[in-house]
Amino acid sequence: MDLAVPKNSVSRGTTVLLIDDQPIIGEAVRRMLVGEEGITFHFCRDAIKAVEVAIQVEPTVILQDLVMPDADGLDLVRRFRADDRFRDVPIIVLSSKEEAAVKAEAFALGANDYIVKLPDRLEMLARLRYHSRGYIALLERNEAFLALQVSRQVLANDIALAAQYVRSLLPPPQRIGPIDANWRFIPSAELGGDAFGYHSLDDDHVAVYLLDVCGHGVGAALLSVSALNAIRSEALPQTDFHDPGAVLAALNKAFPMERQNDMFFTIWYGVYQTSSQTLRWAGGGHPAALLLGPDGSGRPTALESEGPLIGAVEGLEFGSGEVSVPAGSRLFIYSDGAFEVSYPDGSMWAFDDFVSTLTATPSEGPAHRLDALVARIRAISARNDLNDDFSMVELVFA
Numbered sequence: 001m002d003l004a005v006p007k008n009s010v011s012r013g014t015t016v017l018l019i020d021d022q023p024i025i026g027e028a029v030r031r032m033l034v035g036e037e038g039i040t041f042h043f044c045r046d047a048i049k050a051v052e053v054a055i056q057v058e059p060t061v062i063l064q065d066l067v068m069p070d071a072d073g074l075d076l077v078r079r080f081r082a083d084d085r086f087r088d089v090p091i092i093v094l095s096s097k098e099e100a101a102v103k104a105e106a107f108a109l110g111a112n113d114y115i116v117k118l119p120d121r122l123e124m125l126a127r128l129r130y131h132s133r134g135y136i137a138l139l140e141r142n143e144a145f146l147a148l149q150v151s152r153q154v155l156a157n158d159i160a161l162a163a164q165y166v167r168s169l170l171p172p173p174q175r176i177g178p179i180d181a182n183w184r185f186i187p188s189a190e191l192g193g194d195a196f197g198y199h200s201l202d203d204d205h206v207a208v209y210l211l212d213v214c215g216h217g218v219g220a221a222l223l224s225v226s227a228l229n230a231i232r233s234e235a236l237p238q239t240d241f242h243d244p245g246a247v248l249a250a251l252n253k254a255f256p257m258e259r260q261n262d263m264f265f266t267i268w269y270g271v272y273q274t275s276s277q278t279l280r281w282a283g284g285g286h287p288a289a290l291l292l293g294p295d296g297s298g299r300p301t302a303l304e305s306e307g308p309l310i311g312a313v314e315g316l317e318f319g320s321g322e323v324s325v326p327a328g329s330r331l332f333i334y335s336d337g338a339f340e341v342s343y344p345d346g347s348m349w350a351f352d353d354f355v356s357t358l359t360a361t362p363s364e365g366p367a368h369r370l371d372a373l374v375a376r377i378r379a380i381s382a383r384n385d386l387n388d389d390f391s392m393v394e395l396v397f398a
Contacts, residue, residue: 013038014132017059019050021068032121047071060132061090081110090131162221163187171197176206177274178398184370185391192389193220194335195228204274211267212335223263244269244282248318257311264311268333282320285309292359294328331395337388344382
């Protein structure tokens with residue numbers, strides 16, 4: 001529901017607007033309210049000017065007569081309810097007698113209460129305070145909701161800018177020596193901590209890496225960018241970037257979670273040697289990369305590692321694995337957001353189905369494997385925005 005929110009409504013007390021053509025009624029109500037803390041009283045004799053006066057005084061409760069010479073009281077109720085500024089302001093109608101049909105019509109038009117004038121002072125005060133408190137509470141809830149919307153929009157803008165920044169740091173799809181590198185990156189609505197890259201270490205070695213920071217938001221993205229820059233610029237002291245295990249140990253030392261707001265990350269890091277057609281790799285709590293042979297048939301080889309999360313425990317060592325990579329092979333490195341996908345009913349996509357989708361050759365040709373996987377994930381989740389970042393790097397070895 002859209003609500004009009006007057007300025008400073010939270011700090012306002014009870015503001016009563018009485019609309020009645022009889023001055024004696026106005027004086028009687030005024031005397032009832034004299035000396036009552038937190039109550040402001042306004043009187044309008046001319047029903048034709050009632051809406052204009054209401055705009056000026058911003059009542060938290062309206063008292064109005066049903067029988068006035070210049071206007072029909074029920075029609076005035078209708079006018080107030082048709083105006084967005086007063087759609088939710090409590091209206092108490094005043095009548096000279098109890099009439100069931102008139103009362104029913106008043107309530108049908110949007111009146112909140114019906115009083116035969118004039119009741120006892122205590123009853124009048126109780127009704128005015130009751131209706132006014134309810135309206136002010138509604139305004140407070142609405143103001144809180146609007147403030148939350150503004151806050152969410154600011155956060156969404158910050159996340160969108162952070163996602164653009166992360167994407168600007170990713171390398172373009174390109175050929176590096178004998179390797180064709182391609183990728184897909186789809187940040188989640190809350191932005192996870194995915195980042196990846198690849199670059200030549202020298203004329204005979206190419207490094208490739210993908211990391212995933214725990215959690216979501218700008219903080220996770222900043223940590224992923226810091227780690228990415230440390231790898232890409234080879235800025236980890238006394239580290240041989242040809243040795244995957246040494247790189248992960250250096251990252252673990254450089255990014256302890258107690259200095260990163262208790263955030264840690266997973267990573268897969270590999271180095272391909274062109275002359276020997278071999279790949280060395282190490283992983284820290286990260287999903288295994290998948291190596292698909294030249295013929296593209298059969299189940300891919302999972303390049304797994306038992307290395308722990310980066311930043312969780314100080315002083316750990318990380319082992320490296322090695323595998324032969326014949327020409328025509330494909331390597332897929334990805335984050336858990338690529339396969340931890342849920343159906344609308346909450347059930348999870350099976351990992352074997354993920355592997356089958358990834359390794360099946362699309363009808364458009366092998367170059368469209370990544371697009372086919374993205375399309376499959378969107379179809380499964382039945383939504384465009386993802387719960388986690390989707391990141392995948394594909395290397396094709398010539």
